Amino acid sequence: MEGVNQLKNKKYAADIDSIKEAHTRISPFIHKTPVLSSTSLDSISGKQLCFKCECFQKGGAFKIRGASNAIFSLEDDQAAKGVVTHSSGNHAAAISLAAKLRGIPAYVVIPKNAPACKVENVRRYGGQVIWSEATMQSRESTATAVQQRTGANLIHPFNDKRIISGQGTISLELLEQVPDLDTIIVPISGGGLISGVTLAAKSINPSIRVLAAEPMGADDAARSKLSGRLITLSDTNTIADGLRASLGDLTWPVVRDLVDDIVVLDENEIIKAMRLCYEVLKLAVEPSGAIGLAAILSDQCKQKPYWKDMRKIAIVLSGGNVDLGVLWESLK
Amino acid sequence: MEGVNQLKNKKYAADIDSIKEAHTRISPFIHKTPVLSSTSLDSISGKQLCFKCECFQKGGAFKIRGASNAIFSLEDDQAAKGVVTHSSGNHAAAISLAAKLRGIPAYVVIPKNAPACKVENVRRYGGQVIWSEATMQSRESTATAVQQRTGANLIHPFNDKRIISGQGTISLELLEQVPDLDTIIVPISGGGLISGVTLAAKSINPSIRVLAAEPMGADDAARSKLSGRLITLSDTNTIADGLRASLGDLTWPVVRDLVDDIVVLDENEIIKAMRLCYEVLKLAVEPSGAIGLAAILSDQCKQKPYWKDMRKIAIVLSGGNVDLGVLWESLK
Known part of the structure; x- marks a missing residue:
């Protein structure tokens, strides 16, 4: 219970x-x-999912x-200069959409x-696209340059209190929708999602188990947890394009102290799960x-x-933006 | 209003x-x-969908x-001999599942x-698969042979009162969920779905518009409606594998008198819609x-x-059993 005592000290x-x-701030802008x-997936897993x-x-x-929480937290004069971020995609689109809603x-x-x-989603929501190299270093330096040029507010995709707090609203909804969960499984990348989900869920129910799911080709969180110190990866390789980031200094302590375990998956396991989402749940879910x-x-x-203690498990299907262009072309 | 007066005469x-x-009979066995x-699709269509x-x-x-309505309508001694049907797939799986629920x-x-x-769905639910040629004639003669051999009850996939009544329960739910619809759009094949949906919807709201959507490569309903007599096609060609059947003598009168219009779509239009379901609605929806x-x-x-009179339109996404095996293999 060390983790939970730390939670009470509000050190995160x-x-x-x-x-x-x-949650109060963003409710007008998001879907619950x-x-x-699925009885089929319950039967396959042997658990209640x-x-x-x-x-x-x-x-x-x-x-x-997180994006709408950050953007609607800004004072008017700050907000007027706009916002800047770097992201492999979903955060970028969300920032664009939230900025459009605020008119900045x-x-x-x-x-x-x-x-x-x-990228299309960013453009559809009116975001201005600036390209960088794929490395975190290039992403960050390019964002800093834009910030200096425009005076815009930098909104980091995960290492930001406003972002973590916004993502945590998932747990508020989830534990209202399914109060008797014993486990929540969450994808892990930079750690904004899992930090928010964990802090909210363990505050409501300290005995709830939170597991992270991480691709083998971007397993910085598992390596960090194992070694007890923050390890970042400069090179990642996974189909789960949303899970390529490494933890930050705000998210690592939550993962270190409060996330119960990290399960590392190979590419075929990820693709198989995506296929089950499609064929059994009838949902478009991206690899991440x-x-x-x-x-x-x-x-x-x-x-x-x-394993034997897990009975009722919530799985966060974090997003559905998947490029199947090749498939649709092949059907024609 | 000729159609609606006919409706009151209960001639269908x-x-x-x-x-x-x-609805009362099947509620324990189905999902509501x-x-x-989707605001995106409202914006693309210019209508409220x-x-x-x-x-x-x-x-x-x-x-x-329909399948559970038919099977749970049987008397115990009838039911004991089992049921037989012919189907391109979804009705077959449904009959297998409903029979399993009844234990026959x-x-x-x-x-x-x-x-x-x-086919896998049929086997998963315990149905015994008997292959036929692709023609309706071969399907029907094979089913008759099985019926004679086993004494099983034939449950036709669409030309059956119990089936039509079961499919019509969609309208009861839909008009409770969205009471102020002016139009319902329904895929058309053998006509069981659209007959049930139309009879229920126009009984509740005589002014509601029901449109059928039919593939160009299996356009028997459009041809029948145009000529005023039932036309069946022996050869069809469409990716919408669930829409290859022709109308029957029980469904044709409903289509003739009460379905307001039939919109005929080419293959690319169908694939584009399936892609939008995936990319925008995040749903796996089969071509049909x-x-x-x-x-x-x-x-x-x-x-x-x-067109100008349509404002609030319900679209029945009739099924999600789609084979994307090639795609998943290509991702590996």
């Missing part, structure tokens, strides 16, 4: 109060997404929660390897979004000491 | 009473499927409504060109299921005299 970037404030279940469908969220991913400009630094559908289902279905998870 | 195979009875909407998500129905399609055998005649995922969205987005529909 966000807390239940900032998350509840965020539905929770779905429920799926928090952030693929139905505005912009097709959970990111609008959004400057978005996008790495060259981002999926086309996510399906990884939580991959975790519960993995052999690795079945060997964990807590 | 089903009526509001048989549909309400069906959600209705979704809502989507009745039968892709989330048990077995992945609306067919369980299901014999299912499936044409050789049915999608693999639909997406055709209603194709109809409202077609140039043809915009030139109809009733």
Whole structure:
């Protein structure tokens, strides 16, 4: 219970109060997404699963929660200069959408390897696209340059209290929709989503288990957790394009102290989960979004000491923005 | 209003009473499927659209409504001999599932060109697969042979009062979920779905418009409606594998008298709609299921005299059983 005591000391970037404030602030701009279940997947997994469908969220991913919290937190004179961010896609689209809702400009630094559908989303919502190299260093330096040129407010995709608080609103909805959960499984990348979800969920129910699901080709969180110190990766390789970032100094302490375990998945496990989402749940879920289902279905998870204690499990399907252009062309 | 007066004379195979009875009978076995909407698709279409998500129905399609109504209508001694049907897939899976729920055998005649995922569904639900040629003649003669051998009850996929009444329960839910609809768009194949939906909807609201959406490569309903007599096609060619059947003698009168119009779509329009379901609605919808969205987005529909009168439109997304095996293999 060390983690939970630390939670009470409010030593982390966000807390239940900032998350509840965020929920009040962003409710007019977001969907309360539905929770779905499937007897087929319950039967396959041997557990009672429920799926928090952030693929139905505005912009097709959970990111609008943090983005709208950050943008609607700004004072008017600050806001007028606009906002700037760097992102592989879903955060970028969410910032563009939230800025449009507030009527301010959004400057978005996008790495060259981002999926086309996510770039399109940014443009559709009126964001101004600025390209960078795929490395975190290039993303950050390009964003800083834009910030210096325009005076816009930098909104980091995950290492930001406002973002973490916004993403945490998922737990407020989820524990109202399904109060008797014992486990929540969340994709992990920079850690904004899992930090918010964990801080809110463990504040409401300290005994709830939070598991992170991470791709083998971008396993900085698992390496960090194992070694007890923050490890960042300069090179990542995974189909889960939303999970390529490394943890930041605000999210690492939450992962270190409060996230119960990290399940690492290979590419085939991720694709198989995405396919099950499509064929069984009838949902479009991107690889990053399906990884939580991959975790519960993995052999690795079945060997964990807590496997037998898991009964009712929520899986956050974090987004549904997936590029299947090749497929549609092939059907013609 | 000629059609509506005819409706009051109860000259059709089903009526509001048989549909309400069906709803009471099948409610324990089916999902009340959600209705979704999308500001993006409203903006693309210029109309207020809502989507009745039968892709989330048990077995992945609306067919369980009719199948469970038919099977739970049987007397115990009749039921004991089992049921037999022929179907390109979704009705077959639904009959298998409903028979399993009742604990009786299901014999299912499936044409050789049915999608693999639909055949798998039949087997998963315990149905016994018997192959036939792709023609309606071969399907029917094979089913008759099985019936003679086993004594099983033949449950036709659409030309059956119990089936039509079961499918009509969609309208009872839909008009409760969205009471102020002016139009419902429904895929048309053998006509069981559209007959039930039309009979129920026009009984509740005589001024509601019902449009059928039909693939150009299986346009028997449009040809029949145009010529005023039932035309069946022996050869069809469309990606919408669920829409290859021709109308029957019980469904044709409803289509002739009460369905307001038939919109005919080409293959690219159907695929484009399926892609929009995936990319915008985040739903897996099979080609047959997406055709209603194709109809409202077609140039043809915009030139109809009733286009300007349509404001709030429900589109029945009839099923989500789609074979994308090639795609998933290509991702590996």
